[in-house]
Amino acid sequence: MSLDKKEHIIDAAIELFSEKGFEGTSIRELAAKADVNLAMVNYYFGSKDKLFEAMVEHKVSFMRGRIEELEQDKTLNELDKMDRIVEGYVERFLSHPQFHKVLQQEMLVSQREEMHNRVIGIFSQNTHNITSIIEKGIRKKLFKKVDPQLTFATLIGTINQILMSRSLCNVLTGKNENFDPYTDEHFKKRIINHLKQLLRDHLLLH
Amino acid sequence: MSLDKKEHIIDAAIELFSEKGFEGTSIRELAAKADVNLAMVNYYFGSKDKLFEAMVEHKVSFMRGRIEELEQDKTLNELDKMDRIVEGYVERFLSHPQFHKVLQQEMLVSQREEMHNRVIGIFSQNTHNITSIIEKGIRKKLFKKVDPQLTFATLIGTINQILMSRSLCNVLTGKNENFDPYTDEHFKKRIINHLKQLLRDHLLLH
DNA sequence: TTGAATTAAACAAACGTTTAATTAATTTTT
DNA sequence: AAAAATTAATTAAACGTTTGTTTAATTCAA
Incomplete structure (x- = not known):
């Protein structure tokens, strides 16, 4: 074999x-x-x-997350951790866009229930860790009193939206139809910058 | 008939x-x-x-948007317009969660190409109008120099993420499995508040 | 009485899966 | 090391279902 x-x-x-x-x-x-x-x-x-x-x-075995260890890390503050999470997610998702499209499909349909639950399990795995980081940042008065769960939905939802369809992504960004946004390093940095800035604006006290 | x-x-x-x-x-x-x-x-x-x-x-004919007229409106400033857009989107999407799941599926797969393009057309229809509003806000120095296109992706992506799967949404928010988040008025307001605050933080100068 | 609405039955094509036969590789025996 | 025996990999063909669609007959309404 x-x-x-x-x-x-x-x-x-x-x-x-x-x-x-x-x-x-x-x-x-x-x-x-x-x-x-x-x-x-x-x-x-x-x-x-x-x-x-x-x-x-x-x-999945290829992409075991470092997010659990990140939560425990004492050397980084919560904003640094969120930056790392953004970088990690964008990196990972854009490296395997097709696989993540399959996961999105499976999350949408509940046809094969076992797999549906498996995929939801994968996504919800990190939910707790990341909301915990945000909550800790709030307790330490580093972050504002935001909605941790919906903030996480925003993070993951933004990336999913971009990943959803190559042509939709190109329509959105005004690129031509045969441009491949997922392999473009400049576009990757653009996403990372946007999400980091968005989280800074949303989370940090002014 | x-x-x-x-x-x-x-x-x-x-x-x-x-x-x-x-x-x-x-x-x-x-x-x-x-x-x-x-x-x-x-x-x-x-x-x-x-x-x-x-x-x-x-x-689609049931949900013809008021977004084009909103862009033209002279009585509202750009932040007010963004608030209206958030309210309109959340209202519309949560009233027809199943239909929007079908649209999401069709965006993900390019199997029936004609329909795929049709659905992308529907979604991209508002893309230009909303990014225009953001750009205008930037020119008027009401908004910061954000990424208008990715900001729109964040808005629509957050809602799509919530709509993607009822059970995923319940896992995220810690509700039990048989709770229906899409008919819950309290949850709807929670989403609207989150998005409005998020956009305020991200768009407004401090 | 004419045309539309509705039905049960049948159609061919495509589907996931299995079978039974053959080839290739590996192990055991000499 | 060669031959024999055993196991694994590969194939083409067939299996029984299910699929979307059509037909031809019947019921209903105008």
């Missing part, structure tokens, strides 16, 4: 699921894209559902 | 598409939910694709 081939299939799955959706992708075109026989998908993964689960686990 | 029945089908379509996706919903279960014969869907709408288009047009 070549691990290469398994990964080939997973890569093809991410690409197709992200642009056609899970139900909108047939195993036949997936196998064609991965350049393997139709039956190999079920041979390796058991079923289409299990391929999906395997894909998620494979990618 | 009873208009009731057509609307019945459209209502069932919104409900099912929003929780199962377009491809994940069969015409058979749709007809069952709408309490009509299987063949009636194609009889009325021609095809599943055309039903989708009809559903979008039907709902």
Whole structure:
């Protein structure tokens, strides 16, 4: 069993699921894209559902967050931590835009309930840590009395909005249709700057 | 031809598409939910694709925005206008959460290209108007030199994030699983307050 | 009596999955 | 080290369902 081939299939799955959706992708075109026989998908993964689960686990394991340790860190104040979180999120999301589109789709639909809950679990994992940091900043009177939970929704929602559709992103920023915003370093910095400034404005006392 | 029945089908379509996706919903279960014969869907709408288009047009016509006229308004300053935009968006989105989930899905996938572009068109319609208001506020030195386009992404992204999944929203806010945040007036005001404060912090000079 | 509305049944195509046969690789035995 | 035996990988073909759609017959309303 070549691990290469398994990964080939997973890569093809991410690409197709992200642009056609899970139900909108047939195993036949997936196998064609991965350049393997139709039956190999079920041979390796058991079923289409299990391929999906395997894909998620494979990618999630790649992106284990440093956010928990960040919360414990004593050398940084809360604003510094928020800066690191912004950098980390933007970096991570823009490096895997297709995978995150798949996750967004799965959050929207509750068709495959088990996976739906799994994905919500992934996203909500960091919810507590980040709101805790904001709450601590408030207690230390470094931050204003903002709504920590909705502030987190704003952070993650902004990035998701940008990631949602390449063409929507280009319409928004006035770029032409075939520009790829997700690989553009200048655009990445622009997002980071915007979010850092937004959080500064919103969180810091004046 | 009873208009009731057509609307019945459209209502069932919104409900099912929003929780199962377009491809994940069969015409058979749709007809069952709408309490009509299987063949009636194609009889009325021609095809599943055309039903989708009809559903979008039907709902969009219900929500024609007042944002264009708002931009022209001379009696309000730019901050007031942003407040109105926040109120209008939150009101509109929370009144039709399922429909907006369908739109989000369609933005994510580019499967039905025509519809994909149609939905992007709907969303980008207001992009220009709102960024114009922000830019005008900047020129008048009422606003800081923010990133108008990403500020808009933050506004719309925050609401989309909340709308994305009921259970995710409940996890975020610490509510129990069967709470319905979209019909809760208190929660609606909470969102509006957060966004207004966020924009004030971000836009206004200090 | 004419035309629209409604139905149950059937259609072909596409779907995920399984099977049974074949090839390739690995292990065991000589 | 070569041959035999065993296991794993790969294939083309077929399976039974489900899909969106159409048909042809029937009911209803004007």
